Amino acid sequence: MPAFTTRPELRGTFGVAASTHWLATAVAMATLEKGGNAFDAAAAAGFTLQVVEPHLNGPLGEAPILVWSEKNQRCDMICGQGVAPQGATIAHYRGLGLDLVPGTGLLAATVPGAFDGWMRLARDYGTLPLEDILGPAISYAENGYPLAWRIPAAINAIAPMFRSAWPTSAAVYLPNGEAPKTGQLFRNPTLGATYKRVLTDSGASGDREKRIDRARDAWYRGFVAEAIDNFCRTEKVLDSSGRRHHGLLTADDMARWQAPVEMPLTYDYHGYTVVKGGPWSQGPVLLQQLALLAGFDLNDSDPTGPDFIHTVTECAKLAYLDREAWYGDPDFVDVPMRTLLSPAYNDARRKLVGDRASIELRPGSPDGRTPYFMVGDAARSPAVGIGEPTTANLGNAFNAGVGEPTTSALGAVAGDTCHVDVIDRWGNMVSATPSGGWLQSSPVIPELGFCLGTRLQISWLDESSASSLQPGKRPRSTLSPTLAFKDGAPYMAWGTPGGDGQDQWSLQLFLHHVHHKMNLQEAIDSPMFNTAHAPSSFYPREANPGHLALEGRMPDTTKRALAGRGHRVYVGEDWTGGRLGACAREETSDGRILKAAADPRVMQGYAAGR
Numbered sequence: 001m002p003a004f005t006t007r008p009e010l011r012g013t014f015g016v017a018a019s020t021h022w023l024a025t026a027v028a029m030a031t032l033e034k035g036g037n038a039f040d041a042a043a044a045a046g047f048t049l050q051v052v053e054p055h056l057n058g059p060l061g062e063a064p065i066l067v068w069s070e071k072n073q074r075c076d077m078i079c080g081q082g083v084a085p086q087g088a089t090i091a092h093y094r095g096l097g098l099d100l101v102p103g104t105g106l107l108a109a110t111v112p113g114a115f116d117g118w119m120r121l122a123r124d125y126g127t128l129p130l131e132d133i134l135g136p137a138i139s140y141a142e143n144g145y146p147l148a149w150r151i152p153a154a155i156n157a158i159a160p161m162f163r164s165a166w167p168t169s170a171a172v173y174l175p176n177g178e179a180p181k182t183g184q185l186f187r188n189p190t191l192g193a194t195y196k197r198v199l200t201d202s203g204a205s206g207d208r209e210k211r212i213d214r215a216r217d218a219w220y221r222g223f224v225a226e227a228i229d230n231f232c233r234t235e236k237v238l239d240s241s242g243r244r245h246h247g248l249l250t251a252d253d254m255a256r257w258q259a260p261v262e263m264p265l266t267y268d269y270h271g272y273t274v275v276k277g278g279p280w281s282q283g284p285v286l287l288q289q290l291a292l293l294a295g296f297d298l299n300d301s302d303p304t305g306p307d308f309i310h311t312v313t314e315c316a317k318l319a320y321l322d323r324e325a326w327y328g329d330p331d332f333v334d335v336p337m338r339t340l341l342s343p344a345y346n347d348a349r350r351k352l353v354g355d356r357a358s359i360e361l362r363p364g365s366p367d368g369r370t371p372y373f374m375v376g377d378a379a380r381s382p383a384v385g386i387g388e389p390t391t392a393n394l395g396n397a398f399n400a401g402v403g404e405p406t407t408s409a410l411g412a413v414a415g416d417t418c419h420v421d422v423i424d425r426w427g428n429m430v431s432a433t434p435s436g437g438w439l440q441s442s443p444v445i446p447e448l449g450f451c452l453g454t455r456l457q458i459s460w461l462d463e464s465s466a467s468s469l470q471p472g473k474r475p476r477s478t479l480s481p482t483l484a485f486k487d488g489a490p491y492m493a494w495g496t497p498g499g500d501g502q503d504q505w506s507l508q509l510f511l512h513h514v515h516h517k518m519n520l521q522e523a524i525d526s527p528m529f530n531t532a533h534a535p536s537s538f539y540p541r542e543a544n545p546g547h548l549a550l551e552g553r554m555p556d557t558t559k560r561a562l563a564g565r566g567h568r569v570y571v572g573e574d575w576t577g578g579r580l581g582a583c584a585r586e587e588t589s590d591g592r593i594l595k596a597a598a599d600p601r602v603m604q605g606y607a608a609g610r
Contacts, residue, residue, distance in 0.1 A: 007521045009584075009595040012609030016596035017041060018581035019420040020056070020497060022606040023145060024048045025598075027136045028422050029608045031128070038424035039067065039125035040133065043118045046434050047137035049418045050114070051191065052145045054173075054439045054450070055154035056497065057418045059191070060112035060228075061436025061453045064277055065121055066264060066481045068429040068490045075483060077264040077277050079474075080117020080434075081455070082110040083257060083329075086471045087248040090461050093469070098241060100376065101457045101469065103539025105239025105442050106232055106247030108454035110475060114434055115219045116259040121430070123212040124261075130202055130211050134195050141192030141449075144185035148604050151186075155179040158440050165238040166443040169451065173439060190449030197223065216258075225254035227447040237443055240539055249452065264483075267341055269294060270514055273485040279327040279335040280474040282537070286482065286503040288319035291346040292353070298515040303526055304554055306561035312511070313531050313548055313567070314353040316504055318362060320534035325363035325371035328466035329474040335466065339366035357566035359546040361534070372464050376541025417479065417497030421583040423594050429583070431481035431493035433502070457539045478537050482506050494520075494582035496599070500537055504530040505578030520582045520597035527551040528577025544568075551577050575601045583607075 010016065015038070017028035024045040031041040042065070050059050057063075063080035093101060101108050122133050155162075156179045162170040163177075172188060173179070180186050201218035202211040218224060232247025239245060264275050267287035274290060276283030292315040301308040326335055339345050349364055363371035417435035436453030444451050458476055459469035467476040480502045484492045492513075496505045505528050512523035528551055532544040546568040550559060553574045563569045579602055584595045596607035 007525065009519045009521045009597050010607045010609050012594050013425065013592065014610045015041070015422070015424045016583045016594040016607065016609035017045065017420070017422045018583055018596045018598045018605065018607040019045055019049065020418045020579050020581065020605045021049060021053050021148070022604070023052045023140065024418075024420060025606040025608050028420065029610070030136075031132065032422075032424055034128070034132065036128045036132065037126060037426065038422040038428040038430050039121050040128040041424070042420055042422045042430040042432055043122040043126060043133045044136055045420045045422070046114070046118045046432060047134055047195075048140060049420065049434055051137045051140045051188065053151075053418055054188070055151050056438055057114070057434045058437030058439070058450045058453070059115060059194070059448075060450060061114045061434060061438070062110075062112070062455055062477065062479060063114035063117040063432055063434040064281060064477065064479045064481060065117055065430060065432040066275060066277070066483045066493070067121065067125060068483060069125055070427045075264055075275050077262045078117050078120050079260050079262055079277070079280070080113040081280065081474050081477050081479065082113035083472050083474050084110055084456055084459065084469060085248040085250060085253045087250070088456065088469060088471055090463060090469050092248070093461050096245065099461060100539060100541060101459055101461065102239040102241045102245070103457045104440070104454060105237045105245060106235070106249070106452060107239060107245050108456040109232070109247055109249045109442070109452040110455050111249065111253050111257045112437065112453060113259055114437070116216060119212055119216050120259050120261065123209050125428075129208055130199060130215060134199060138192045138195050141188045141195070144187040146183050147180055147186050149182040150602065150604070152179050152182050154440060161238070168444040168446045169439065171446070172444050172449065188449050190446070194224070194448050220254045220257065224448065225251040227445055228254065228452065231445045235443070239442075247452070265337065267291060271487055272491070272514065273488070274510070275483040275485070277480065278330055279337055279476070280329045281477045281480055282323050282327065282500070282503055283480045284327070284337060284340070285319045285323045286480065286507050288322060288340055288346075289315050289503070289507050291341050292318060292350050293511075295347065295350045298511060301515065303512055303516045304558055306558050306565070309529055309550075309558065309562060310357070310565055310567070311353065312508070313529065314358060316531055317358060317533045318349050318352060318364070320500070321361055321363040321373065324373040324535055326366065326466055327476050328468070329476070332470055332473045333466045336366040336369065340364075355565065357546055357548070359566070361543065361545060372466075373535065374460055374462060374465055374541070375535045375543045376539070417499070419481070419495045419497055419579070419581050421493040421495065421581050421596070423493060423583045423585050427490060427585060427592065429483060429490055429493045429585075431483050431495055433479040433481045433495050433497070435479050435497070458537050476537070478502060480506065484510070489587065490585065492582060492584040494580065496578040496580040498578055500532065500534070501530045501578060505580060509580055509582060520584060520595055524580045524582065524597050524599050527553040529554070530577060549577070551575065577601070579605055581605055581607065
């Protein structure tokens with residue numbers, strides 16, 4: 001029997017929400033009960049997550065948001081992923097003696113996209129006034145919230161660097177010189193004051209949409225942009241290169257950008273249509289995996305058996321190497337997406353899946369093109385050997401702040417992202433994966449109470465790469481929310497934190513639901529696995545060919561069988577793969593039933609409904 005629990009899904013008819021923090025889920029439900037729709041609820045939850053999960057996302061991070069609107073009868077992608085500053089040229093970084101964009105500090109900052117992403121969601125799809133969207137976040141920032149255990153752990157890991165190199169962060173996260181304790185009520189009044197000033201600048205009354213636009217102006221053309229510009233020009237910040245650098249982000253970069261709304265990509269699979277963001281994200285890699293798996297019969301497979309895990313893993317390796325070779329911002333790069341999802345291309349690629357695990361890095365050649373990809377240096381030290389400071393555990397501090405860690409060698413989740421899904425009584429749906437601007441990424445800007453993000457570290461300093469650095473270009477983000485239709489009707493929203501692992505764990509939830517007939521909660525609870533075979537999206541960009549991480553709950557026979565097939569198997573703890581959340585709607589003869597489920601891993605995600 002599969003080694004998963006059999007808890008039922010949560011059900012309701014009024015609305016459902018699932019997120020990576022209980023307070024965000026509670027805020028989403030409270031917003032629905034106030035009369036707001038799914039878009040209002042998701043936006044309020046998104047701003048709350050910035051406060052209560054500062055180690056996973058922040059106000060100057062990113063937020064790609066997939067939307068199904070019953071009114072518009074359309075899926076949209078609100079791309080809350082900002083672009084590279086105008087000064088961010090490959091020549092500039094090479095002139096600093098760098099061959100990779102640092103994983104921490106100011107040089108990795110894009111234009112922060114989360115605020116405009118959430119504001120466009122609230123303005124164009126929501127119904128409630130701005131106070132209802134920002135109010136919960138302001139309250140938790142000013143009055144405090146109890147710290148989940150992972151926040152003090154993150155602060156302790158990077159505390160030496162806060163004390164010696166990032167004093168503005170120490171002032172916020174090391175009150176009285178020490179990291180706060182689990183369960184302690186924690187406040188960030190400066191963050192709360194920033195959002196209160198945004199409300200003030202939006203005006204005391206008037207048209208709801210115009211007030212939201214004035215709030216956007218305050219952020220991108222007002223006091224927030226001015227504070228960012230000043231900090232990047234005047235502060236020289238220690239980063240993962242071991243040296244200090246000024247930032248490149250300017251007020252002009254902020255003013256010229258707004259979150260675009262785009263048509264997402266889709267793929268039809270066994271009666272479902274799966275919806276993902278474009279190739280400026282890694283979202284299409286889930287669709288490519290489905291296109292490969294469409295040629296295998298998975299209906300009778302054992303979800304914890306070696307055949308299923310081997311097949312899914314080998315398809316993931318092929319799809320992720322295509323991500324490395326071909327994905328980039330389609331405003332700058334000709335991404336052969338139609339071919340990558342075509343039957344002929346995937347029929348040919350599927351033949352590479354054999355009985356043995358591959359340790360080769362094998363991107364394809366769509367339309368006869370020659371693939372080009374890069375691999376970072378696994379031996380690179382992101383912390384020591386060049387500059388200050390020389391604290392003994394500085395390496396751990398830097399590693400805690402670098403990138404968007406997905407899994408350790410044993411598959412343990414390191415975090416650095418959030419997720420929220422909402423479906424309301426009318427059938428509107430939202431799936432969003434906010435991230436970036438986490439407290440480990442760069443020093444707090446003292447006037448604002450939070451720090452810049454580091455998403456630009458995904459961009460390569462090589463002109464030949466599809467995801468190369470270029471001014472105004474989006475880095476190829478890992479952030480990857482998902483929607484799905486069933487038999488042509490909007491059906492499900494889901495996703496997870498986890499960097500490169502997102503579109504592996506999200507895929508497994510979907511496969512368990514479709515092929516193994518698990519409900520949402522069973523699919524989440526089922527033992528997970530992932531591979532780090534392809535080059536990492538994050539500094540120092542290393543690959544681990546043949547890697548396969550399994551949760552400890554996997555049967556011993558499966559572990560041995562996979563190792564026998566040549567997989568480099570790493571066994572983690574029992575509950576370490578992903579932090580999934582999901583919502584779905586089901587049309588029955590008695591009416592519409594809404595469902596939700598959340599991940600027990602880390603004991604922080606919650607689902608709610610009524």
